[in-house]
Amino acid sequence: MTTRDLHPRYMRATTALREHDAQCTTCTPAARCPEGARLYESFSRLQDAYLNHNRNGR
Numbered sequence: 135m136t137t138r139d140l141h142p143r144y145m146r147a148t149t150a151l152r153e154h155d156a157q158c159t160t161c162t163p164a165a166r167c168p169e170g171a172r173l174y175e176s177f178s179r180l181q182d183a184y185l186n187h188n189r190n191g192r
């Protein structure tokens with residue numbers, strides 16, 4: 135996988151999480167609803183992959 139592929143996915147996950155947080159009344163910084171947890175997990179996985187890729191890559 136290349137950074138070029140990762141970046142749009144990372145951005146989409148960031149947007150999805152942010153939009154969820156803006157609307158969800160259940161999520162708090164300490165505890166997320168199931169949907170929020172799912173979005174956060176995919177966001178943090180993509181963020182790790184993206185940041186690691188940038189650090190090690192090219």
Ligand SMILES: [Zn+2]
Pocket residue numbers: 154158159160161166167168169170171
């Ligand atoms: Zn939520």
